[in-house]
Structure formats: structure tokens, C-alpha cells
Amino acid sequence: xxxxxxxxxxxxxxxxxxxxxxxxxxxxxxxxxxxxxxxxxxxxxxxxxxxxxxxxxxxxxxxxxxxxxxxxxxxxxxxxxxxxxxxxxxxxxxxxxxxxxxxxxxxxxxxxxxxxxxxxxxxxxxxxxxxxxxxxxxxxxxxxxxxxxxxxxxxxxxxxxxxxxxxxxxxxxxxxxxxxxxxxxxxxxxxxxxxxxxxxxxxxxxxxxxxxxxxxxxxxxxxxxxxxxxxxxxxxxxxxxxxxxxxxxxxxxxxxxxxxxxxx
Numbered sequence: 001x002x003x004x005x006x007x008x009x010x011x012x013x014x015x016x017x018x019x020x021x022x023x024x025x026x027x028x029x030x031x032x033x034x035x036x037x038x039x040x041x042x043x044x045x046x047x048x049x050x051x052x053x054x055x056x057x058x059x060x061x062x063x064x065x066x067x068x069x070x071x072x073x074x075x076x077x078x079x080x081x082x083x084x085x086x087x088x089x090x091x092x093x094x095x096x097x098x099x100x101x102x103x104x105x106x107x108x109x110x111x112x113x114x115x116x117x118x119x120x121x122x123x124x125x126x127x128x129x130x131x132x133x134x135x136x137x138x139x140x141x142x143x144x145x146x147x148x149x150x151x152x153x154x155x156x157x158x159x160x161x162x163x164x165x166x167x168x169x170x171x172x173x174x175x176x177x178x179x180x181x182x183x184x185x186x187x188x189x190x191x192x193x194x195x196x197x198x199x200x201x202x203x204x205x206x207x208x209x210x211x212x213x214x215x216x217x218x219x220x221x222x223x224x225x226x227x228x229x230x231x232x233x234x235x236x237x238x239x240x241x242x243x244x245x246x247x248x249x250x251x252x253x254x255x256x257x258x259x260x261x262x263x264x
Contacts, residue, residue, distance in 0.1 A: 036074045101228070112130055112231050123227070125144075152227040211232060216253050
């Protein structure tokens with residue numbers, strides 16, 4: 001990063017874009033505090049011209065974050081706020097709901113357990129219980145991984161809408177190792193197997209020596225909202241053991257799903 005960039009982003013010297021974001025957040029905070037407010041009130045509070053306040057409100061309204069109250073000229077928080085808050089709550093519920101199950105599973109089998117969700121066209125790890133059998137375990141929390149060559153990713157692909165799946169398989173599928181499957185037809189066959197047996201296996205497709213098996217986690221409506229996986233080195237996770245762990249992780253997925261409200 002150049003010195004000019006550092007100076008431009010330094011505290012007390014906000015760029016116009018950063019200042020606009022700051023003002024927009026302040027508008028949301030004002031509406032959260034007051035319930036309703038007009039353009040003039042907001043302009044006075046954030047110390048900008050009325051036209052600037054109106055433009056901020058217009059952008060927020062377009063994104064559903066604020067809405068006008070009838071024809072009174074006042075604004076309040078919109079339903080978009082509930083959507084954003086709901087996504088955060090759902091993620092927190094998944095982590096909280098899965099922890100007792102993943103901790104128990106990690107103790108029993110001695111391998112690393114991960115929980116992941118779909119984030120764009122990737123899988124995002126949101127929680128991990130480290131293996132007890134290894135001295136050190138890579139922390140995957142916060143990392144994004146491709147969908148086509150990971151067990152978590154294949155589960156998420158298996159339950160995607162057809163149009164979403166077509167978009168992913170129609171794009172470039174990067175080959176990470178000689179074992180990575182990049183043929184869309186073969187991947188579709190694998191996804192059919194995932195739906196049939198209830199779990200996905202990825203053996204050294206993302207990284208040589210890394211093997212994993214994953215299953216789906218469903219919400220109260222039966223939608224697949226995440227995955228739970230078991231991962232470890234290929235030296236410990238043989239083909240026979242992977243099949244056994246597949247059954248275990250499938251049951252873990254069901255147990256987590258029930259904890260967060262699914263009764264299917």
C-alpha cells in the first residue's frame with residue numbers, strides 16, 4: 001500500500017466515499033433511535049445540506065433499508081434491516097446449535113469438525129472444533145473454499161437451485177490437484193450420489209493429503225443452510241473409514257438440524 005493511500009485512509013482524513021458510508025450508517029442509527037425522522041431533521045443532525053440527506057435516504061430506500069411513512073415525508077427503518085439481521089442471527093444460531101454436536105463428535109472420533117455455509121459461489125467456514133488426534137490443526141474459520149472440490153462445497157452444490165448450480169458448473173472449475181474433478185458431467189453424477197447417500201466425500205481434491213466428508217444441515221423449513229464436516233489426513237482416513245464417518249457426519253447433520261428447529 002502506498003504512502004498516499006495510507007494518508008488517504010488515515011483517521012481524520014476520510015475519503016468522500018468513506019464519509020458517505022459513515023453518514024449513511026449515522027442515518028440508520030438516527031432512525032433506530034427516533035423511530036421516525038424527516039429529511040430536514042436528519043440533515044440538521046448529521047450537519048449536511050438537505051439535498052445531501054435526501055440523496056442518502058434515497059439510496060437507503062432503494063436497498064430497502066429505510067422506507068417512507070405514508071405521505072408524511074418521514075422515514076423509518078425498512079424491512080431490509082430485518083433481512084440483514086436475520087442472516088446474522090441465522091449464522092449465530094447455526095454456530096450455537098451445532099457446538100454440542102461437533103464437540104461430542106470431535107471427542108469421539110479424534111478428527112477436526114467444521115461447520116460451513118454458502119457465501120456467494122464459495123463455502124465459508126464459520127466454526128471449527130479442532131482434532132484431538134493432531135498436535136496442530138489448521139484453523140479454517142473465516143476462510144472461503146471452492147465448492148466443486150470440497151466435501152462441504154459438494155453438499156451445498158447438491159442442494160442448490162438448478163439455476164444456481166448451472167451457473168457454478170458453467171464457470172471455470174479450477175484444478176487444484178490431479179484428483180480435482182473439473183468435468184461438469186462427472187460432478188453432477190457425484191452430486192446425485194450425495195443426495196442419495198446423504199453425505200459427500202472429497203479425497204485430496206483441494207489439497208494432497210487432506211480428506212473430508214460432509215453432510216447437510218437444514219433449517220426449520222427443511223432448507224439446507226449449512227454443512228458439517230469431518231476432515232483429516234489421508235494417512236488416517238482410509239476409504240473404509242470414510243464410509244463409516246459418512247454415516248456419523250450424516251447423523252450429526254440431522255442432530256444439528258433438529259437443534260435449530262427442523263422436525264423432518
